[in-house]
Amino acid sequence: MPLVSVIVPIYKVEKYLRRCVDSLVTQTLRDIEIILVDDGSPDGCGKICDEYAEKDQRVKVIHQRNGGAASARNAGVKAAQGKYVAFVDGDDWIEKETYADLSAAAASVNADLVFYDFTLVKENGDTFISPYQKVDMPEMPVQTETALKLLFQKKLESFSWIFICERSLFFDRETFFPEGRRYEDTATVYRIVGASQKIAFVREKLYHYFQRDQSATHHSNLQDSRDVFLTLEEMEQYVVNFWPDVYPYFLNYQVAMLVWCYILYCKATLSSKRQDDITGYKIREKFYRQLKKVKLADFIGDPYLFKIILMKFRLIRPLIFLKSKMENDDSRACHIFL
Numbered sequence: 001m002p003l004v005s006v007i008v009p010i011y012k013v014e015k016y017l018r019r020c021v022d023s024l025v026t027q028t029l030r031d032i033e034i035i036l037v038d039d040g041s042p043d044g045c046g047k048i049c050d051e052y053a054e055k056d057q058r059v060k061v062i063h064q065r066n067g068g069a070a071s072a073r074n075a076g077v078k079a080a081q082g083k084y085v086a087f088v089d090g091d092d093w094i095e096k097e098t099y100a101d102l103s104a105a106a107a108s109v110n111a112d113l114v115f116y117d118f119t120l121v122k123e124n125g126d127t128f129i130s131p132y133q134k135v136d137m138p139e140m141p142v143q144t145e146t147a148l149k150l151l152f153q154k155k156l157e158s159f160s161w162i163f164i165c166e167r168s169l170f171f172d173r174e175t176f177f178p179e180g181r182r183y184e185d186t187a188t189v190y191r192i193v194g195a196s197q198k199i200a201f202v203r204e205k206l207y208h209y210f211q212r213d214q215s216a217t218h219h220s221n222l223q224d225s226r227d228v229f230l231t232l233e234e235m236e237q238y239v240v241n242f243w244p245d246v247y248p249y250f251l252n253y254q255v256a257m258l259v260w261c262y263i264l265y266c267k268a269t270l271s272s273k274r275q276d277d278i279t280g281y282k283i284r285e286k287f288y289r290q291l292k293k294v295k296l297a298d299f300i301g302d303p304y305l306f307k308i309i310l311m312k313f314r315l316i317r318p319l320i321f322l323k324s325k326m327e328n329d330d331s332r333a334c335h336i337f338l
Contacts, residue, residue, distance in 0.1 A: 002033040002058070004084045004099045004164065007076030009069045010036055013090035014043040016210065021052050023093035025059070029100040034059045035076045040066030045090070070177035070184040073160060077170050086164040091210045098206040102164045109141045111200035112166040113192065115156055118207035137201035147199040148239075148246045151190055152253035154302075160185035161207060169195045182224050187231040194242060225265035226279050229286075232257055255294055256304040258287040259311050266320045287311060 006024055010017065024034045036049040036059060049061045062075050077085060084103060088094060098116075106114045115137060119127050136155040138146075150156045160177070170176060175191045177184040193199065232254055239250045262283045269277060291312060299305040310316050 002082040003031040003103055004029065004086055005033050005035060005076075005080035005082030005167065006086045006088060006099070007035045007073060007080065008037065008088050008090055009039055009072030009076070010045050010049065010090040011039045011041045011066065011069070011072070012043055012045070014041070014045050014048065016091040017045055017048050020088060020090050020093050021048075021059075023096070024088065025052065025056050026096055027094075027099050028097050029103060030058075032058060032099055033080070033082055035062065035079055036060070037062045037064065037072040037076045039064060039068070039072040068179060068184075070179045070181065073184075074176045074179065077167070077176065080167055082167060084164045085167045085170065087161040088207075089161060089210075091212060092161065093208050093210075095204075095206045095208075099164070101202055101204065101206065105200050105202050106164070109198065109200050111141055111196075111198045112169060113147075113163055113196040113199045114165070114202060115163045115199065116202040116207065117205045118157075118159075118162065118209050119205045121208050121210050123210075123212050137203050139201075141198050141200040143198065144194060144196055145243060145246060147193050147196070148190065148243055149249045151193055152246065152249040154253065154256075158186045158189040159209075160189065161209075163189075163192070165192055165196065181227045181230070183228055183231065186228070187234065190235060191238065194238070222265065222268040222277070222279065225261050225268060225283065228257065228261040228264060229279065229283055232261065232286075251290060252294055252298055255287065255290050255308060256299070256302065258283055258290065259304055259307045259316070262287065262311060262316060263307070263320070266317045270320060270324055 008020065008024070013020070021034070021036065024032070034056075036052065038046040038049050038061065046063055053059045053061045060079065062079060064072070064075060073087060084106065086099065086102070102114050102116060105111070117137070120129070121127050136150075138150070142150070147156070151158065156162070169192050173191070173195050175188065175195055177188050181187060236250065236254060239247050262280070265277075265280050265283055269280065291308075296305070296308065299308060307316070310319065
């Protein structure tokens with residue numbers, strides 16, 4: 001049985017795939033299996049996957065009809081044999097010591113979940129810090145409740161690739177990625193944290209998150225806002241039922257996420273006459289109801305504070321509309337905020 005199973009969902013990343021897989025086959029930890037899930041990619045990704053499988057017996061390839069990133073990740077998890085499971089997106093890459101460091105960190109404190117840090121890389125090669133990147137990991141391992149609080153304080157990220165965990169965490173409570181939905185990692189990571197017993201942290205930036213200009217995460221449609229709203233509803237029910245002491249932390253997180261959800265909605269419906277679609281109504285109603293339960297002072301230092309204020313005074317949609325109409329350099333002012 002390999003120590004770590006690395007799952008790579010692959011779709012239309014032919015240009016970047018070799019860089020990704022090369023960073024996996026050259027890991028200093030040799031006791032790994034690499035599961036490349038070709039999610040019906042119409043380019044040469046499938047052929048590249050097969051080439052690596054022929055050269056390295058640790059590489060396994062799954063070819064499937066296109067079902068989305070969640071479907072590809074789930075297929076990889078179900079095929080995995082390792083004690084630990086990790087994910088890498090097909091256009092990203094990792095440092096050579098990544099899985100040696102992470103598995104050692106897990107073993108040293110008997111942790112079943114290990115978070116680590118990352119860098120953001122633009123298509124032109126520049127690295128940068130996002131204003132929303134607030135990774136602030138503790139020095140020592142923590143228990144589940146503390147980790148959930150950190151997650152809802154946005155001191156930990158909800159990316160599927162930001163951790164390794166014991167494979168059993170997926171199966172013990174049948175925690176898989178919801179298929180057919182966007183932002184499926186946000187809908188899953190908190191459940192993985194909730195299923196864990198001890199969480200450790202490696203503070204080194206071992207993962208390189210590549211942001212392409214045409215990446216799917218940079219385009220929104222109406223379904224995106226619906227999916228995010230559904231995730232927030234599920235998340236709230238989960239916290240209320242299983243972790244009530246965490247709810248105050250979740251509430252602040254929820255308010256900020258509802259603003260993001262509404263921004264997605266506004267951008268998707270900007271040119272539509274359906275401005276008061278039921279989704280928009282649900283988001284606004286939920287936001288104003290939950291806003292009464294929090295203190296704006298609690299958001300000091302949070303990049304979303306200004307957006308929360310804008311939404312409180314119903315200025316989000318007008319500013320997004322204004323930004324879309326401005327074609328000169330002055331549009332930068334709106335871009336900073338939205």
